[in-house]
Structure formats: structure tokens, C-alpha cells
Amino acid sequence: VVKRKSFEKNQCPIARSLDLVGDWWTLLIIRDAFGGVRRFGDFQKHLGIAKNILSTRLKALVEHGILDVHFEVEGGHGEYRLTDKGQALLPVLVTLAQWGEEHTVWPSESSQLVDAKNLQPLRRIELVAQDGRVLTPTDIATKKPMRAHDDNESAA
């Protein structure tokens, strides 16, 4: 794994999230875990990923409490499952899916995230204020901690 800058203590929650899930393999592993993939060999086959890369990613996901691993039999196959913290990443995957559906070229056979009950697409995710207003990018700001050399907020 390429060593990189850590964002673990970054003041921005986006950066802190990316510190844990900010590479494509990690998010694809999480996607597959949502899809019911449990075993090392199945992740490997499904993703076409090198063993060492998969191994590092799974280990980090377990360390960060996003997956946990169960062994049915001692020495047997481990089964990786999303924790509650991991399941809470589903909205990230759904926003990526909705953007991909709208802004990338659909291959002839594209999968889609749907409501399991009727196989209809989910409602498009909107950004909503506490009072229910739908927000556009210019309606959103970043509230920064007060520091001498910074403005307290800026347009997002």
C-alpha cells in the first residue's frame, strides 16, 4: 500500500471519512459486503483484485470497525460482515450510484440500486435543511472552528 498523508485528525469530517474509506477498492469491498459477499475468495473473484491488496484492505476495515470477521470453525474460512458503522455507509454508495447513473455512460448492461419490494429505483437524494428547504450548492456553507487567521465561515 502506498503510504499517504493521514487525515485521521483533520478538522474536516469529509477528510476523516476518506481517511477510512477513500480508495476505490475499499468502497467496492463495502459495496460487495452490502451485496452479501462474505468470504475472502469471493471478494477476490468478484472484484478481480490481487490477494495482497484485498488482504490489506480487509484488515484495515476490520481494524476501523467497519467490517467484523467471524470464524464458524476454528481455522476455517472467515466471514466478513458489515458492522453498524459499516452499514451506515450505504448513503455514500447510493449517492455515488445516483451520480454514476446520471453522469457516466451506461454500458448496455448496467446494474441499479432498487427498492427490494418493487424493484423501483430509490428517490433521488436531496439535500434538505432542518426546516425542509431543498438546498442547492450555494445554499450550503462550511462552518469552521474560529481561528485567528480564518474567516468563521465561507460559502461551500
Next chain:
Amino acid sequence: VVKRKSFEKNQCPIARSLDLVGDWWTLLIIRDAFGGVRRFGDFQKHLGIAKNILSTRLKALVEHGILDVHFEVEGGHGEYRLTDKGQALLPVLVTLAQWGEEHTVWPSESSQLVDAKNLQPLRRIELVAQDGRVLTPTDIATKKPMRAHDDNESAA
């Protein structure tokens, strides 16, 4: 840049999105562009990123139509701005921010995405069906293209 597998023609829209924005620098560049950063030197200073890495990422973002670049004066500084396609990534950043706020340790000074009107946090993003039901992970499925060796859908 490390050469990697391309997901451009992947049947999964999440993979296709990650093909374009699936590394931490790219999403942080987009975050800063939402925050009003426009110039190469400002991205560099703000992110603490090496010039060659920033340069490659900006070029790719322009090529993929997520940023465009304007030159006020010929030969002068370029100004990078989010296109509509780029602005459509805001929900991805918001879901990452909300997950980070809830599931990573807040440093003493954490920034927050807020409603610019009253500096209140946004409503928590929910996954909602066409008929308005709030969906949990087990309510969501992946509709796959029909293929001989695949089930047509599976629980997400």
C-alpha cells in the same frame, strides 16, 4: 499516478463513479472547489499536496468534465470551477461528511457543512423509496442485467 484497473465500462454505477472520483485527493479537490478554491497554488497550499499529484488530478477532472478551467488573461492563472456535473457530486460529499461526523472521532476543532441561511446542520440524509418509505440496508437490492450465470437480483 499508480496505474489501475479501469471501471469506466463497469456495469455497476458505483464503480463507474469511483473510476472518476474514487481517490481521496480527487474528492478533496472537489470539496475545496465547492469551498471556493479556484487556483492551482491555492489548492496546493490548502491540501498540502505535491504539484505533480495535483496537476494530474486537475487535468483528469477537466478531461472528465467535472471541472472546467478559465484563463482571465492569456498566459495568466487558470481558474478551476465545478461544472454542473461536478456540482452534482455535492450529495456524495455530504454523505461522507455526515458519516464522518457520526463515526469518526471529532478533533477539538471540526468543521461542519451547514445551511448557509442559519448555520444549522443539514437534515440527515435518508434513503427513500418512490412511495416515501424510508429504506434500511435490507430493503435495498441490486437489480442486475439478466445473464445466464447470474441471479437477476440479490439483496444489497
